[in-house]
Amino acid sequence: MTIRNRVLLCLMLLGLPAALWLAFLAEAPNRLVSGQGQPLAHYLAGPRYLLLLPLIAWLAAVFARPSPRWQLCIIACSGAWLGGLTWLAGDAARSIAQTASPLARTSLGGAFWLLCLLGWLAAGDATARLPSSWVRRGQRQLWALLPLLPVLCLLASGQLDELSLLKEYHNRREVFTDALVAHLTLVLGALLPTLALGLPLGWSLYHRPLRQGPVLAVLNLVQTLPAIALFGLLIGPLAALAAAWPALGELGIQGVGAAPALIALTLYALLPITRSVLSGLVQVPATAREAATAMGLNGWQLFRQLELPLALPVLLAGLRLTVIQLIGLAMLAALVGAGGLGTLMFQGLASSALDLILLGVLPAAALTLLVDAGFKHWAANLKGALP
Amino acid sequence: MIELSEVSKTFGQQPAVERLSLTVARGEFLVLLGASGSGKSTTLRLCNRLLEPDSGSIHFAGTDLRSFEPHVLRRRMGYAIQSVGLFPHWTVAQNIATVPQLLRWSKARIAARVEELLSLLHLDPATFKDRYPHALSGGQQQRVGVARALAAEPEVLLMDEPFGALDPVTRQALQEEIARIHRVAGTTILMVTHDVDEALRLADRLVLMQQGRVLQQGSPAALLAPPLDTKVAQMLGGRELGLRRLALQTVASRARPELASPGPSIAADANLREALDLMLQQACDHLNVHDAAGQPIGRLYLADLAEAGA
Numbered sequence: 001m002t003i004r005n006r007v008l009l010c011l012m013l014l015g016l017p018a019a020l021w022l023a024f025l026a027e028a029p030n031r032l033v034s035g036q037g038q039p040l041a042h043y044l045a046g047p048r049y050l051l052l053l054p055l056i057a058w059l060a061a062v063f064a065r066p067s068p069r070w071q072l073c074i075i076a077c078s079g080a081w082l083g084g085l086t087w088l089a090g091d092a093a094r095s096i097a098q099t100a101s102p103l104a105r106t107s108l109g110g111a112f113w114l115l116c117l118l119g120w121l122a123a124g125d126a127t128a129r130l131p132s133s134w135v136r137r138g139q140r141q142l143w144a145l146l147p148l149l150p151v152l153c154l155l156a157s158g159q160l161d162e163l164s165l166l167k168e169y170h171n172r173r174e175v176f177t178d179a180l181v182a183h184l185t186l187v188l189g190a191l192l193p194t195l196a197l198g199l200p201l202g203w204s205l206y207h208r209p210l211r212q213g214p215v216l217a218v219l220n221l222v223q224t225l226p227a228i229a230l231f232g233l234l235i236g237p238l239a240a241l242a243a244a245w246p247a248l249g250e251l252g253i254q255g256v257g258a259a260p261a262l263i264a265l266t267l268y269a270l271l272p273i274t275r276s277v278l279s280g281l282v283q284v285p286a287t288a289r290e291a292a293t294a295m296g297l298n299g300w301q302l303f304r305q306l307e308l309p310l311a312l313p314v315l316l317a318g319l320r321l322t323v324i325q326l327i328g329l330a331m332l333a334a335l336v337g338a339g340g341l342g343t344l345m346f347q348g349l350a351s352s353a354l355d356l357i358l359l360g361v362l363p364a365a366a367l368t369l370l371v372d373a374g375f376k377h378w379a380a381n382l383k384g385a386l387p
Numbered sequence: 388m389i390e391l392s393e394v395s396k397t398f399g400q401q402p403a404v405e406r407l408s409l410t411v412a413r414g415e416f417l418v419l420l421g422a423s424g425s426g427k428s429t430t431l432r433l434c435n436r437l438l439e440p441d442s443g444s445i446h447f448a449g450t451d452l453r454s455f456e457p458h459v460l461r462r463r464m465g466y467a468i469q470s471v472g473l474f475p476h477w478t479v480a481q482n483i484a485t486v487p488q489l490l491r492w493s494k495a496r497i498a499a500r501v502e503e504l505l506s507l508l509h510l511d512p513a514t515f516k517d518r519y520p521h522a523l524s525g526g527q528q529q530r531v532g533v534a535r536a537l538a539a540e541p542e543v544l545l546m547d548e549p550f551g552a553l554d555p556v557t558r559q560a561l562q563e564e565i566a567r568i569h570r571v572a573g574t575t576i577l578m579v580t581h582d583v584d585e586a587l588r589l590a591d592r593l594v595l596m597q598q599g600r601v602l603q604q605g606s607p608a609a610l611l612a613p614p615l616d617t618k619v620a621q622m623l624g625g626r627e628l629g630l631r632r633l634a635l636q637t638v639a640s641r642a643r644p645e646l647a648s649p650g651p652s653i654a655a656d657a658n659l660r661e662a663l664d665l666m667l668q669q670a671c672d673h674l675n676v677h678d679a680a681g682q683p684i685g686r687l688y689l690a691d692l693a694e695a696g697a
Contacts (some may be wrong), residue, residue: 294437294545295486295535296461309476343395 001063007125008074009062012055015118023109025092030103031164031353037109043092051084058122068134069128078123082116083150090154093162106131107164107355123147139380141373165362172359175344180363182339186258190265191323198270202277203303212278217221217270227329230267231336234260261338265329269322276318280311313379320375324368326329331364388413388543388575389434394443395599396429402422404430405599405631406443411543416576420586420622421596425577430596434577435464439441448542462486463537469551471528471546472521476677479505479531480516486539504534508564526557533565546578550585551670562588568668581638583623587611587631595622608635611697629696633659639684647683650675663692 003009011094023037044051054077061070061077093106127135127143160166169176205212222230238260284307292306334342341360348356389411396404404426411417417425432438433445436457445452473482480501481534487497505512505542508530520528529549532665536544549565550558569576580586586593587607595602597612603619611623611632618627639655652675653662662674672689 054641127614285472287468287470287472288474291466291468292474294466296458296489298458301489306474330587
């Protein structure tokens with residue numbers, strides 16, 4: 001027997017100690033006390049051992065001659081594994097809830113997260129190995145998201161409601177919704193001015209190469225400022241503005257709140273957008289540009305018919321990174337009172353409630369994954385994209 | 388058609404074109420020949436306002452160039468360059484349709500024109516229409532480039548060393564193509580090249596340029612005819628002056644009306660250089676000459692070639 005899939009074997013070996021020694025679930029008398037951890041084996045009995053079936057399939061896949069069918073099998077097993085572990089956690093939490101006090105909390109332990117992550121990485125690796133004849137360009141990311149579907153179904157079915165994380169959610173449903181909406185508003189609110197400034201800026205820098213150095217230097221400088229420092233730096237001037245013209249304050253331009261957050265986020269996002277416009281335009285062949293000019297395309301037609309379509313793939317890649325960066329940075333906006341998912345995270349940090357932290361962090365991570373897959377899908381399906 | 392008078396253009400300290408006057412007549416195939424840096428490309432780019440002259444004036448169809456909108460002017464002039472510059476994200480058909488589409492031709496008219504041009508340049512429309520430029524050979528790309536330049540039936544075709552990057556066989560095929568298109572469509576062509584044989588083969592009128600000025604101009608035969616200026620001899624002749632003179636004359640012009648004898652035969656419209664080559668290959672001192680229908684019309688002697696090359 002030769003080992004044909006080292007990645008999968010490695011993932012499985014990494015999971016072994018986690019499964020044996022890390023806590024799968026932690027049972028605590030209330031939400032603030034760290035609980036008593038129990039390993040995975042504690043919750044396995046009788047037919048529940050069937051949940052380990054994916055492991056056997058994976059083990060077989062390690063030694064099997066690689067083929068697209070085996071990769072599909074690995075992905076399917078990953079779905080079963082993620083769904084199985086999640087179901088097990090939810091089910092255990094329910095049975096604990098029937099006996100324990102209403103204040104008792106069952107939270108997900110390190111083994112759960114690690115095993116889920118390893119299982120999902122196996123799917124990610126398998127998707128990357130699928131031949132391109134099986135996967136349409138740009139759809140790999142979507143394939144890698146498939147194993148998360150069973151988890152989402154369980155989440156929607158209420159099977160997981162007794163888990164501490166979900167209890168935090170139900171206790172703060174309105175706060176959570178507000179935070180999510182505020183977060184998305186911050187990201188979009190920063191993205192629109194970024195595009196409005198960054199696209200023309202990148203375009204004009206391309207046509208005036210002498211200005212590239214200084215302008216990019218300034219944008220780089222902004223990028224090196226720590227985010228929290230930039231938020232803080234903006235509080236002073238904006239508060240002074242609001243004091244000098246109270247009308248501005250009524251419009252929401254104050255030292256704290258959305259204004260400094262949006263300004264800071266826009267400043268951060270300006271560099272990647274401008275850079276990607278610039279590098280997108282640079283790779284438009286000079287000869288095609290000359291021919292276009294000589295054939296009588298005017299400035300707008302040159303942009304619309306030649307520059308934009310050829311620069312778009314690079315531009316979209318830059319846009320993808322920018323949005324992901326914005327989702328992350330917007331977490332910090334909570335510090336200047338702009339709301340967002342960061343509010344939950346910082347509240348959790350302040351009261352050392354791990355599940356509350358997760359309630360803020362997990363949706364942001366999920367947003368990032370969605371944005372990443374969405375943009376890659378879009379970029380790959382561009383009309384007239386070069387093969 | 389195009390008239391340059393006393394045109395100068397300087398880049399930095401370096402004059403590229405100096406007090407140049409030149410007229411391109413309607414329907415003419417004019418070739419600018421010169422070494423690198425002689426100002427021939429600059430001259431071409433002045434004609435469609437890719438460059439603006441420092442002094443002097445240029446007229447197109449009797450109107451001062453400055454009174455045209457640059458992009459309107461350029462749509463009336465085809466433009467083909469050595470690097471072709473096809474749009475990599477467009478198919479062959481879309482590339483050829485660039486200018487007609489700017490001029491808002493109807494879809495049907497554009498489609499018909501694309502087919503017509505592909506056939507004209509010996510590219511099978513069904514095979515090539517929907518290909519992308521990266522799937523074409525260099526020669527095919529240049530054919531598409533020429534088709535694109537011709538697409539909107541331009542009044543003038545400007546070409547800047549269009550065949551410079553091609554292998555000799557492809558280059559000659561495309562030279563024959565462009566000569567045929569010039570004969571058939573009667574388009575005015577202004578072409579820049581540093582390839583002496585190409586210039587001699589294609590030009591109705593040849594303009595020799597040196598250091599931004601016109602050294603001499605005239606038909607290829609007239610320029611090669613003795614007595615030759617040393618500079619002209621240097622530019623045009625090199626070590627092949629006699630052979631190049633032969634290449635400009637047809638077999639028919641030197642054939643004697645004699646009866647055919649056994650031995651090799653050559654077509655009347657071949658040139659004398661080809662005839663000489665055939666004689667050398669066959670180790671003979673005369674050839675039979677036949678017309679297009681294959682009927683013998685006379686004989687060609689080696690001694691006559693010696694006279695023609697002098």
